[in-house]
Amino acid sequence: MTKGSMLSWVDGANEPHGFGLNHLPYGAFRKDDVTRLCVRIGDWLLDLEACVRHGLLEGFAPSVRDACSQSTLNDLLAAGPEAWQALRAVLTACLSDDGYARTAADWLLVPLSEVELVLPIDPRGYTDFYASLHHARRVGELFRPDNPLLPNYKHVPIAYNGRASSVIASGTSVRRPWGQRRPANQETQPTFEPSAALDYELELAFVVGQGNALGEPISIANAHEHLFGVTLLNDWSARDVQAWEYQPLGPFLGKSFATSVSPWITPMAALESFRVAPAARAQGDPQPLPYLLDDADQQHGAFDIQVEVLLSTEASRAAGLAPMPVSRGNARGLYWTAAQMVAHHTSNGCNLRPGDLLATGTISGPERASAGCLLELTRNGAESIALPNGEHRAWLQDGDEVSLRALCRREGFLLIELGECVGHISEA
Ligand SMILES: O=C(O)/C=C/C(=O)CC(=O)CC(=O)O
Numbered sequence: 001m002t003k004g005s006m007l008s009w010v011d012g013a014n015e016p017h018g019f020g021l022n023h024l025p026y027g028a029f030r031k032d033d034v035t036r037l038c039v040r041i042g043d044w045l046l047d048l049e050a051c052v053r054h055g056l057l058e059g060f061a062p063s064v065r066d067a068c069s070q071s072t073l074n075d076l077l078a079a080g081p082e083a084w085q086a087l088r089a090v091l092t093a094c095l096s097d098d099g100y101a102r103t104a105a106d107w108l109l110v111p112l113s114e115v116e117l118v119l120p121i122d123p124r125g126y127t128d129f130y131a132s133l134h135h136a137r138r139v140g141e142l143f144r145p146d147n148p149l150l151p152n153y154k155h156v157p158i159a160y161n162g163r164a165s166s167v168i169a170s171g172t173s174v175r176r177p178w179g180q181r182r183p184a185n186q187e188t189q190p191t192f193e194p195s196a197a198l199d200y201e202l203e204l205a206f207v208v209g210q211g212n213a214l215g216e217p218i219s220i221a222n223a224h225e226h227l228f229g230v231t232l233l234n235d236w237s238a239r240d241v242q243a244w245e246y247q248p249l250g251p252f253l254g255k256s257f258a259t260s261v262s263p264w265i266t267p268m269a270a271l272e273s274f275r276v277a278p279a280a281r282a283q284g285d286p287q288p289l290p291y292l293l294d295d296a297d298q299q300h301g302a303f304d305i306q307v308e309v310l311l312s313t314e315a316s317r318a319a320g321l322a323p324m325p326v327s328r329g330n331a332r333g334l335y336w337t338a339a340q341m342v343a344h345h346t347s348n349g350c351n352l353r354p355g356d357l358l359a360t361g362t363i364s365g366p367e368r369a370s371a372g373c374l375l376e377l378t379r380n381g382a383e384s385i386a387l388p389n390g391e392h393r394a395w396l397q398d399g400d401e402v403s404l405r406a407l408c409r410r411e412g413f414l415l416i417e418l419g420e421c422v423g424h425i426s427e428a
């Protein structure tokens with residue numbers, strides 16, 4: 001018997017598509033000019049505001065019912081893990097066979113095909129970590145050949161403060177940014193023009209639930225109480241702009257023009273069966289400092305999530321081709337865990353707030369085929385990659401569409417598919 005194989009009465013919900021009763025990701029949809037929160041099951045949305053109106057959430061505090069009637073998840077995120085657990089239990093019961101919502105299905109369920117999905121959170125902070133050692137090493141070899149892996153890497157979960165205002169929902173097009181650049185090793189004057197080295201970065205982002213008060217760090221043991229869910233994130237990067245601007249203060253305009261996220265947030269509770277031990281530290285690697293070390297985190301602080309990048313181009317779409325696979329990896333190989341990111345981020349007293357995004361950084365594996373960005377795949381544009389339809393790419397061209405996908409698949413457990421994160425490049 002497959003664990004967690006509870007069935008749902010919702011039409012099509014029990015097919016192995018990754019959006020079954022075991023998943024129930026949160027999102028927000030627009031229909032008839034109104035934005036509402038929902039959870040997804042199969043190709044249907046369970047409207048949370050309608051659940052409140054029809055009395056399905058009567059057992060909850062008015063503040064939780066109110067949070068479910070908002071147009072973003074921020075209030076629900078602030079409500080904390082007990083409220084999330086209780087809500088997930090009630091929504092699961094409503095949707096399971098013999099669930100009492102069945103009689104009210106017409107009022108509660110909306111077909112996915114009839115709505116526009118919008119960003120379900122209003123992120124006020126976006127931090128981007130650098131948790132893949134393989135990514136750090138390969139980018140280091142290209143940007144800093146004398147010193148590829150900086151000596152702090154295995155002690156400090158390195159990150160930069162990203163830009164929250166330009167976080168956009170999957171499907172929103174991304175305009176090629178203009179920027180200042182100067183070719184490497186040339187003492188010429190910089191120019192200001194559209195980026196000629198536009199790239200994607202395959203990442204996961206953890207969504208902060210309840211925050212912490214300024215001055216009060218979150219211990220690594222408590223970190224998971226502050227994480228609500230996970231989503232796919234594309235940290236679009238203009239590599240020419242980045243290479244010229246990033247020293248000494250780090251990425252700025254090379255990355256702040258857009259960051260796409262999936263419209264679906266998978267609750268951490270849905271991923272419990274996919275927790276695994278973090279990638280083993282290599283012999284000789286330093287032990288993290290005590291504030292970054294926790295037994296439970298060392299045993300199952302990482303997530304077995306298969307991730308994939310696909311590309312479609314104007315030509316491939318005209319030929320009727322499906323998006324073409326570019327690379328494939330797994331988040332379980334990251335050097336730093338989500339709990340270590342939370343503990344480190346708040347270790348100086350910095351406050352996290354509901355809806356903040358803590359992104360993993362580019363997820364790259366040891367082989368080049370699992371590199372999560374073109375910078376690595378093409379060695380900074382020096383070698384273009386061949387696409388299955390015969391086209392080549394060193395960097396993204398106008399009309400290209402990048403799709404990030406992620407699957408949790410494990411013998412004996414029901415599949416979970418994270419919501420896709422798509423972005424289409426439009427001209428500068
Ligand atoms: O190594 C560098 O100088 C820059 C690296 C990045 O561009 C990556 C960054 O955004 C963090 C990450 O995605 O891992």
Ligand SMILES: [Ca+2]
Nearest residue numbers: 201235361362
């Ligand atoms: Ca990044």
Ligand SMILES: [Mg+2]
Nearest residue numbers: 235236255259
């Ligand atoms: Mg970005």
